[in-house]
Amino acid sequence: MSETSDVKVSVIGAAGRMGSEVCGAVEAAEGMRLVGxxxxxxxxxxxxxxxxxxxxxxxxxxxxxxxxCIDRGxxxxxxxxxxxxxxxxxxxxxxxxxxxxxxxxxxxxxIAPNFAIGAILMMSFAAKAARFYESVxxxxxxxxxxVDAPSGTAARTARLISAARxxxxxxEVPDATVHDPGGARGSRVDGVPVxxxxxRGLVAHQEVLLGGAGEMLTIRHDSFDxxxxxxxxxxxxxxxxxxxxxxxxxxxxLGID
Numbered sequence: 001m002s003e004t005s006d007v008k009v010s011v012i013g014a015a016g017r018m019g020s021e022v023c024g025a026v027e028a029a030e031g032m033r034l035v036g037x038x039x040x041x042x043x044x045x046x047x048x049x050x051x052x053x054x055x056x057x058x059x060x061x062x063x064x065x066x067x068x069c070i071d072r073g074x075x076x077x078x079x080x081x082x083x084x085x086x087x088x089x090x091x092x093x094x095x096x097x098x099x100x101x102x103x104x105x106x107x108x109x110x111i112a113p114n115f116a117i118g119a120i121l122m123m124s125f126a127a128k129a130a131r132f133y134e135s136v137x138x139x140x141x142x143x144x145x146x147v148d149a150p151s152g153t154a155a156r157t158a159r160l161i162s163a164a165r166x167x168x169x170x171x172e173v174p175d176a177t178v179h180d181p182g183g184a185r186g187s188r189v190d191g192v193p194v195x196x197x198x199x200r201g202l203v204a205h206q207e208v209l210l211g212g213a214g215e216m217l218t219i220r221h222d223s224f225d226x227x228x229x230x231x232x233x234x235x236x237x238x239x240x241x242x243x244x245x246x247x248x249x250x251x252x253x254l255g256i257d
Contacts, residue, residue, distance in 0.1 A: 009237060010036030010050035012065050013057040018079060018226055022054050025230040032237065044068050051102060052237050056080055059148060063087055066109065070098040076109045077236040079229075081152035083111050083248075092246055106244035113152035113249065115232030119206065120251045122221040123153070126208040127160040129219065131168030135211035136161055137186075141197040142204055149196035153206055155189050156249065161208070162190035 009026045013019035014037035026034045036048030040057070044065070047053055052075045055065050059082025069076045071094075083091075091109065098107045114120060130136055138161075140154035150158075173193060177185050186195035204223040209216060223229065232250050239253040247253070 006031055006033040007237065008033050008035045008049055008051045010034075010038060010047045010053050012038045012044070012053060012055045013080070015039040016056060018056040018229070019054075021226045021230060022056060022233055025234055026054070026237070029234050029237075032234075047072065047074055050074055052077060052240055054079070054233060054237065058082075063090070066091065067094055070094055070107045070109065073099045073101045073107055075101060075107055075240040077233065077240055078109065078111045079115060079233070081113065081148050083152070088246065088248065095245055101241065103241070105241065108240040108243045109246050110236050110240050110243065110250065110253070111246070111248045112232070112236060113156040114204075115229040115236065115250060116204070116221065116223050117232055117254075118221045118228070119153055119204075119223070120232070120249075120254065120256055122206065122208070122219055123157045123160055124251060124256050125219050126157055126210075127164045129208075129210055129217060130161040130164040131170065133210035133212045133217065134170070135173055135209075136165075137173075137193040137195065137209045138189075139195045139197065139207045139209070141199060141202050141206070143202050144198040144200055146198060149198070150187060150189065150194045151196070151204070151206070153204075154194050154196070157206065157208060158189035158192035158194050161192050165191075 009032055011019050011022050014023050023034055026032050035050055038044055053069045054077045056079045057065055062080035066076050066078060101107050138154050138158050140151045172191055186193050206221055208219040236250055
């Protein structure tokens, strides 16, 4: 493939741990060319003529970065967490009035809570299992430099589980706790208990515990290195132009649904 036909990619958050890994993955990927590295305080300008931007920044900066891209007709693959329902709804409105991409097609944006293929499968398995078990809890474990809790993956897992439970007619997760002044029982995401651990030496890990009378099913995924996310990032870059509008979850590109 000639250089002129390569997908031109810029990375926002390029100096960060994930961003620097993405830069290396793009440079190594066939049919892609890294054309821009941007970080906090940089003028994004025309994004160095990128066809696709990969955005790994921080929750407060991400919506503005993504809006800058779509206003210029550039597809975006987003790995930053913090995209709640209100932010997603705002983004849908921005996409509805966005100019077309350089190819003339509508702009596509992928918001992916996790790019590890195993983590995506873990979420899918948990949603499939959820309707069979009375009890369920999610435990996510990350390095202590992570700025948000719970993780985007844990929140999405809990929402998928909650939807599956509702469809199956299950009620609330049983829990007789009435006194918890310190919050030991964790938070609730759509009614599912979620617990966050921040520990030096970890990268990204999650367990889903499902319990019924006399048994427990544990579904666990571990990312020991950020390299585990790169095949998913590259798949997102390759697929985003073929999915106009907003897509939440890389599973939509991979047929894991």
